[in-house]
Amino acid sequence: MDKYMDKVLCACCRSVQSYSVLTEKKKRIWNGIECTYNRRYAVCDKCGNRVSVPGMDDLNETEFDNKCREEHDYILIDEINDILIRYDVEKRPLSLALGMGEHTIENYLKGQLPNKHYSDMLKRVLTNYRYMQELYSSNKDRINNHAAKKIESKLEFYNRINSHSSMIESVALYVLNSKYEITNLSLQKLLYYVEAFCQVLLQEKIYSNRCEAWTYGPVYPDIYEKYKTFGKEQILVDPVDLSKDIDEKYRKVIDYVLNLFAIYNGVTLKDFSHAEDPWKNAHAGYGEKEHCQEIITHEAITDYFTKINSKYDLSKEAGVKKYISSLGVI
Numbered sequence: 001m002d003k004y005m006d007k008v009l010c011a012c013c014r015s016v017q018s019y020s021v022l023t024e025k026k027k028r029i030w031n032g033i034e035c036t037y038n039r040r041y042a043v044c045d046k047c048g049n050r051v052s053v054p055g056m057d058d059l060n061e062t063e064f065d066n067k068c069r070e071e072h073d074y075i076l077i078d079e080i081n082d083i084l085i086r087y088d089v090e091k092r093p094l095s096l097a098l099g100m101g102e103h104t105i106e107n108y109l110k111g112q113l114p115n116k117h118y119s120d121m122l123k124r125v126l127t128n129y130r131y132m133q134e135l136y137s138s139n140k141d142r143i144n145n146h147a148a149k150k151i152e153s154k155l156e157f158y159n160r161i162n163s164h165s166s167m168i169e170s171v172a173l174y175v176l177n178s179k180y181e182i183t184n185l186s187l188q189k190l191l192y193y194v195e196a197f198c199q200v201l202l203q204e205k206i207y208s209n210r211c212e213a214w215t216y217g218p219v220y221p222d223i224y225e226k227y228k229t230f231g232k233e234q235i236l237v238d239p240v241d242l243s244k245d246i247d248e249k250y251r252k253v254i255d256y257v258l259n260l261f262a263i264y265n266g267v268t269l270k271d272f273s274h275a276e277d278p279w280k281n282a283h284a285g286y287g288e289k290e291h292c293q294e295i296i297t298h299e300a301i302t303d304y305f306t307k308i309n310s311k312y313d314l315s316k317e318a319g320v321k322k323y324i325s326s327l328g329v330i
């Protein structure tokens with residue numbers, strides 16, 4: 001309530017008084033549908049009568065609209081704004097790219113409710129770049145070159161970060177589709193632990209991509225490059241079902257690793273890896289901040305974690321936790 005003024009004029013007391021904000025359940029018809037929402041109102045602290053607070057009606061309206069949209073599964077205005085940002089596109093070219101009238105998106109942003117069909121279409125566009133690509137392809141003749149180039153460059157970008165033609169790319173996407181907030185830094189460490197745990201629990205090499213001992217721990221350069229543009233931010237990819245790309249036995253190991261390691265942020269995971277032989281040995285001779293691309297061999301990973309496994313039993317969560325605390329990082 002900070003955004004309101006502290007005191008307002010009370011018509012009853014005929015003076016400026018402080019007030020309290022309360023809520024009441026209200027039923028209202030919204031686009032032909034009955035909706036219930038919690039409406040805010042204010043009462044004078046002195047006499048208890050209702051007072052009017054500037055800005056509160058607008059807030060009530062916005063919240064009512066959002067609540068109705070959420071309840072009936074319609075796209076929110078904020079989500080339509082997210083679409084504009086996601087595809088780096090203005091209102092008009094977006095309308096055209098989606099096959100709508102040229103002012104349609106503008107009207108939606110002003111509060112007009114899309115019909116269910118268009119609303120569903122917009123929701124899909126927000127979370128599924130392939131669907132956007134489809135719509136864009138059939139409507140691109142309607143859009144000017146400048147706008148088209150910007151959309152295409154975004155589509156190419158999404159195509160790249162959501163592609164998976166190798167096992168490590170599929171595992172990366174699987175990790176990025178998990179419930180955890182993953183950055184490029186944490187992704188690299190998780191891929192490393194997935195490799196290690198597949199060796200230990202399945203005696204199988206899940207991938208054989210080059211792993212290097214960088215300043216910030218083990219890194220798979222191909223995957224690092226792929227998601228570099230996200231910097232230190234969370235990597236966002238489209239939802240995808242990878243059950244056909246990754247065997248169940250591997251998915252079980254990945255889930256196990258995520259459950260035990262993805263709860264830590266990238267910096268903590270980096271510190272874990274700095275306490276482990278595979279990175280330490282490969283990085284030996286380099287200064288703390290010195291650029292290093294020495295290879296961490298798959299054998300080094302296997303040997304180290306096999307040794308750790310016989311000491312801690314990594315097939316048990318308690319064993320993994322014991323091992324983690326033995327690293328002296330947390």
Ligand SMILES: [Zn+2]
Nearest residue numbers: 010013044047
């Ligand atoms: Zn009063």
